[in-house]
Amino acid sequence: MSADVLLGLQWGDEGKGKIVDVLTPKYDIIARFQGGPNAGHTLEFNGIKHVLHTIPSGIFHDSNINVVGNGVVIDPVIFKKEIDALKKLGVDVSKKLLISKRAHLILPTHRLLDAASEAAKGKDKIGSTLKGIGPTYMDKTGRNGLRVGDITTPAFKQKYDTLVAKHKQLLAFHNYEYNLAELEPAFFEGIEVLKELQHIDSEQYINKAMRAGKKVLAEGAQGSLLDIDFGTYPFVTSSNTVTAGACTGLGVAPNKIGNVIGIFKAYCTRVGSGPFPTELNDETGEKIRQVGREFGATTGRPRRCGWLDLPALNYAIMINGATELMMMKADILSEFDTIKICTHYKFKGETIDYLPYDIVDNAIEPVYIEMKGWKKDLTKMDNIDQLPVELKDYVAYIEKQTGVPISIVSIGPDRKQTIFMEHALVK
Ligand code: GDP
Ligand code: IMO
Ligand code: MG
Numbered sequence: 001m002s003a004d005v006l007l008g009l010q011w012g013d014e015g016k017g018k019i020v021d022v023l024t025p026k027y028d029i030i031a032r033f034q035g036g037p038n039a040g041h042t043l044e045f046n047g048i049k050h051v052l053h054t055i056p057s058g059i060f061h062d063s064n065i066n067v068v069g070n071g072v073v074i075d076p077v078i079f080k081k082e083i084d085a086l087k088k089l090g091v092d093v094s095k096k097l098l099i100s101k102r103a104h105l106i107l108p109t110h111r112l113l114d115a116a117s118e119a120a121k122g123k124d125k126i127g128s129t130l131k132g133i134g135p136t137y138m139d140k141t142g143r144n145g146l147r148v149g150d151i152t153t154p155a156f157k158q159k160y161d162t163l164v165a166k167h168k169q170l171l172a173f174h175n176y177e178y179n180l181a182e183l184e185p186a187f188f189e190g191i192e193v194l195k196e197l198q199h200i201d202s203e204q205y206i207n208k209a210m211r212a213g214k215k216v217l218a219e220g221a222q223g224s225l226l227d228i229d230f231g232t233y234p235f236v237t238s239s240n241t242v243t244a245g246a247c248t249g250l251g252v253a254p255n256k257i258g259n260v261i262g263i264f265k266a267y268c269t270r271v272g273s274g275p276f277p278t279e280l281n282d283e284t285g286e287k288i289r290q291v292g293r294e295f296g297a298t299t300g301r302p303r304r305c306g307w308l309d310l311p312a313l314n315y316a317i318m319i320n321g322a323t324e325l326m327m328m329k330a331d332i333l334s335e336f337d338t339i340k341i342c343t344h345y346k347f348k349g350e351t352i353d354y355l356p357y358d359i360v361d362n363a364i365e366p367v368y369i370e371m372k373g374w375k376k377d378l379t380k381m382d383n384i385d386q387l388p389v390e391l392k393d394y395v396a397y398i399e400k401q402t403g404v405p406i407s408i409v410s411i412g413p414d415r416k417q418t419i420f421m422e423h424a425l426v427k
Helices: 016-026 076-088 108-124 133-141 148-152 156-173 180-196 202-211 243-250 283-291 310-320 330-335 389-402
Strands: 003-008 029-032 041-045 048-052 065-068 097-100 198-200 216-219 257-265 268-270 304-306 324-328 338-347 350-352 364-372 406-410 418-420
Touching: 003 016, 003 243, 016 041, 016 216, 016 257, 016 324, 016 406, 016 418, 029 202, 065 202, 076 180, 097 202, 108 133, 108 156, 108 180, 148 156, 148 180, 148 198, 198 202, 202 216, 202 243, 216 243, 243 257, 257 310, 283 304, 283 330, 310 338, 310 389, 324 389, 330 389, 330 406, 338 389, 364 389, 389 406
Parallel strands: 003 216, 003 257, 029 065, 029 216, 065 097, 097 198, 257 324, 324 406
Antiparallel strands: 041 048, 268 304, 338 350, 338 364, 406 418
């Protein structure tokens, strides 16, 4: 079997968690491949609303294995909280959650360094989630990092002390004040919880499972436009959020990747700093934010809102090789008489239909087409025949402009509020 990949095509928060939960019964293994607790993946079902940060979104199903892959960075403090919250809901992770020995650890000093770095950037800050993601990946590529496999070795404490000593020098360079003694007990408590879980060579585990015919779904975090290479650099995260990240973050070879499922909202949002061509700094943007409850699942920050951006979407589809699309939050656009879609940009005096390299320092102006809104409550519909014709037109237009079928239209946060379209590979 090959592994399917599910990831975000915009700036994150597209609704990946909801769809992974919906699709989990069709798979055997759900595996996170990058990012860390900067992610917030929301699941809603049976009146429960739950946000996951590091643990894959298949965890609520009983017959699936969830893997935290080598490409993920783990904060033991947040990880313990996630496990405690799941326990309260009666979810026992001990048999269905496996952690790669190669996954890197976020230390308390990584979080401090994230905050110090953002403070030093002043108005140019990235708008990081302050979870220590950047500094942890820096130590990974700098070959200084600590990994899950280290925590059960006698040298762990000494390796920890060596890295912390280095971090203290960097914090002194930043003149950053902190109280590490206050942060360390929770870290070491989290380490004890991590020790109790099953640590595996996840690349071996996943490849063996695929050879045995098991179906794997790789769950992405963040979004393609936050990718370290292809996103709106430097306003990006520190990992490869695109399909290629699933290869390096799980040890799945490129020729073993199957379907690539691209998740996008029917409009756009972004949290944190950086370019956002279709951003609406007006009443319409505010209306999308309020109706769509666009506030971060991890930090609570208001999300910036704007219309759907086709050049950016097509860019993400190209980089990922998306084979099918799923459109989220169609219900939020029910409020609008007319809906705009950006088809081109005006950039440096020309009209272009692609996302250029240098949008951080140059003005970019969206060119829109306008479509009639559907103005109907979608949230109680349960099949494609009930969808209003204007929504079907909206979907058909996007399919035509992207060349990729839309297999799911999501009409509410709940698992059940999911409409499978004709093209749905998973029904
Ligand atoms: P993720 O990071 O991609 O998993 O997305 P988040 O969980 O951060 O943000 C998506 C938000 O939209 C969550 O609050 C979801 O419960 C909610 N959501 C997902 N799909 C839909 C939908 O179709 N309609 C509505 N109204 N809300 C949705
Ligand atoms: P999910 O998986 C939305 C953004 C931050 C910031 C930038 C860098 O829930 O879609 P970082 O903490 O990674 O150094 O922050 O990336 N960001 C996200 N935005 N959803 C996310 O994850 C995000 N993870 C990071 O807001 O702009
Ligand atoms: Mg999120």
